[in-house]
Amino acid sequence: MAKIVWLASYPKSGNTWFRMFLANYLKDSKEPLPLEDIERTTISSSPEEFEDESAINPFELTSEEVDNYRPANYRSVAANSPERLIFKKTHDAYTINRKGEPIFPGDASYGAVYFVRNPLDVAISYANHNTSGLDKVICTMIKENAFIGGRVGDQLRQILLTWDNHYYSWQNQNQIPVHSVRYEDMVMKPKEIFGSIVNWLELPYDEERIDRALNNSNFKTLQEMEQRDGFRERLQNCKQFFWKGKIGNYRDHLTKEQVELLIENFKKLMLQLGYIDERGELTI
Amino acid sequence: MAPKLPIDSLEVEFGNKIQFTSEPLFSNHAFKINESEFELSIEGVATYKVKGGRHIDIIPHEGADKESIELFLNGSVLGAVLFQRGIIPLHGSSFIHKGKGVIVCGASGAGKSSVTAAFCKRGAQFINDDISPVAILQNSSHSNNLPEILPIFSTIKLWKDSLLDLGYEQSGLRKIRPSMEKFYLPVDKSTNINIKLDTVIILTTHQAEEFKSEVLTGISKYNVLRRNIYRKSYLRGMPETSKKFFSQLINIASQIDVVLITRPKRARIADTVDFIDNDSLIWKR
Numbered sequence: 001m002a003k004i005v006w007l008a009s010y011p012k013s014g015n016t017w018f019r020m021f022l023a024n025y026l027k028d029s030k031e032p033l034p035l036e037d038i039e040r041t042t043i044s045s046s047p048e049e050f051e052d053e054s055a056i057n058p059f060e061l062t063s064e065e066v067d068n069y070r071p072a073n074y075r076s077v078a079a080n081s082p083e084r085l086i087f088k089k090t091h092d093a094y095t096i097n098r099k100g101e102p103i104f105p106g107d108a109s110y111g112a113v114y115f116v117r118n119p120l121d122v123a124i125s126y127a128n129h130n131t132s133g134l135d136k137v138i139c140t141m142i143k144e145n146a147f148i149g150g151r152v153g154d155q156l157r158q159i160l161l162t163w164d165n166h167y168y169s170w171q172n173q174n175q176i177p178v179h180s181v182r183y184e185d186m187v188m189k190p191k192e193i194f195g196s197i198v199n200w201l202e203l204p205y206d207e208e209r210i211d212r213a214l215n216n217s218n219f220k221t222l223q224e225m226e227q228r229d230g231f232r233e234r235l236q237n238c239k240q241f242f243w244k245g246k247i248g249n250y251r252d253h254l255t256k257e258q259v260e261l262l263i264e265n266f267k268k269l270m271l272q273l274g275y276i277d278e279r280g281e282l283t284i
Numbered sequence: 285m286a287p288k289l290p291i292d293s294l295e296v297e298f299g300n301k302i303q304f305t306s307e308p309l310f311s312n313h314a315f316k317i318n319e320s321e322f323e324l325s326i327e328g329v330a331t332y333k334v335k336g337g338r339h340i341d342i343i344p345h346e347g348a349d350k351e352s353i354e355l356f357l358n359g360s361v362l363g364a365v366l367f368q369r370g371i372i373p374l375h376g377s378s379f380i381h382k383g384k385g386v387i388v389c390g391a392s393g394a395g396k397s398s399v400t401a402a403f404c405k406r407g408a409q410f411i412n413d414d415i416s417p418v419a420i421l422q423n424s425s426h427s428n429n430l431p432e433i434l435p436i437f438s439t440i441k442l443w444k445d446s447l448l449d450l451g452y453e454q455s456g457l458r459k460i461r462p463s464m465e466k467f468y469l470p471v472d473k474s475t476n477i478n479i480k481l482d483t484v485i486i487l488t489t490h491q492a493e494e495f496k497s498e499v500l501t502g503i504s505k506y507n508v509l510r511r512n513i514y515r516k517s518y519l520r521g522m523p524e525t526s527k528k529f530f531s532q533l534i535n536i537a538s539q540i541d542v543v544l545i546t547r548p549k550r551a552r553i554a555d556t557v558d559f560i561d562n563d564s565l566i567w568k569r
Binding site: 047048051052053054055056057058059060062065068069072073075076079080152153154 | 312313314315324326327328355356359360363391392393394395443460461463464466489515516517518520549
């Protein structure tokens with residue numbers, strides 16, 4: 001019987017990068033693993049897994065009915081796995097279904113690693129990812145009941161909430177222990193931050209192995225692999241999934257009004273996470 | 285009135301009590317199963333029990349509508365009946381085109397039904413939608429113990445968008461569930477006899493813009509067919525059936541072509557059908 005580790009984040013916040021690191025670390029690979037090895041960490045909104053566990057086609061249920069099944073499905077996945085830990089990526093906020101049950105069941109969970117990134121850079125990266133334009137992405141980020149997926153042939157519906165409420169939903173619940181990391185810290189002090197996650201997960205800690213896994217999953221390597229082999233998580237009209245990944249990229253792309261709108265909506269959390277200072281000035 | 289099921293020698297009864305009389309070999313929140321018994325509960329719809337591949341008990345849940353009860357009866361429950369009868373249900377829709385018996389397999393939402401409906405519009409003969417039972421039968425209409433598709437359905441389930449894309453009107457069509465914009469499209473049932481299976485097309489999607497086609501060989505044919513068994517998770521509680529299916533699939537794989545077709549996620553139905561229809565890897569072998 002396994003416990004599930006949720007790799008939770010708002011989209012475009014370093015989740016996929018960590019999954020590549022983790023795949024390389026767990027396998028202790030000498031060479032960079034191909035991007036398809038990321039499938040070791042399945043997605044919590046996979047319709048195929050839903051169908052296997054519930055014996056029902058999720059596209060013949062409403063999204064609310066699907067959410068009613070999800071906690072029990074995850075328990076079943078955990079109960080029937082011989083592993084110690086199962087890793088599952090999720091972009092869902094931590095929410096409660098219509099039966100009053102959390103979608104992510106505490107009793108089947110080891111914990112959650114939560115990745116958070118400056119919302120200004122999230123907006124830029126997300127707009128590149130789904131090619132829907134910056135204003136539309138910003139609208140999604142500030143929309144109270146935002147969701148992704150849920151269409152036929154797509155992933156299951158994932159409720160996002162607003163960018164800040166996504167963060168609070170995971171931090172304020174008390175069923176699943178959460179270890180939070182900032183994307184910017186993953187970039188600036190990778191060994192320390194990735195190492196902290198390895199320790200928190202109680203995986204065997206090995207510095208050389210961490211160095212190797214970081215090297216095998218560095219941004220340039222991921223970009224080269226995507227260029228050469230493609231990447232299934234890239235959306236059809238998006239040119240590159242691993243696009244820039246740099247900190248403060250918003251400075252080249254967001255207008256003053258867009259920056260102000262995001263700060264106005266997310267002031268409290270941006271201050272708490274150090275993305276702005278007491279005077280409301282951007283720090284990154 | 286008892287709901288319709290497309291296969292014979294089957295009793296369906298409505299009741300208020302269901303009892304699992306033997307020990308399940310697998311059970312979770314949704315279903316429990318062993319070689320001869322199966323129970324599935326769908327919240328707000330019904331609890332179903334299948335025994336010996338011949339008998340189904342149904343307990344409708346409070347407030348359930350008859351369309352939903354029938355939908356899951358003709359899906360997950362019918363799948364269990366076929367498992368118990370030792371018949372492999374492939375997760376695919378099927379038709380006869382250019383003289384070949386074809387099953388289009390794929391995950392839910394991959395486009396199996398839309399592609400099949402489009403081929404039927406171009407003159408293909410419809411066989412099944414979503415579930416295509418495949419068996420190697422003794423004394424069948426074909427000699428040499430060839431794999432055959434058993435025809436069981438006479439409608440295709442299509443979403444409103446697909447109906448419109450294919451030029452059909454939704455008015456007058458029955459919804460699969462009151463809350464769903466998915467409809468039963470009746471199709472000309474031109475065959476009631478088993479059809480020799482020639483080709484399985486595995487339909488998948490990717491984010492790139494081109495179509496791709498690949499003929500599978502060796503063990504990968506078997507692996508892919510196994511992955512496309514409808515409700516393969518039932519095998520977790522049916523080890524004997526699993527062994528039987530293994531040898532049957534090895535036999536089937538050795539006698540048919542398996543072609544992997546990858547389409548762009550946002551491809552139009554007509555473009556997908558054009559690509560398949562013109563793919564010499566499928567039709568000229």
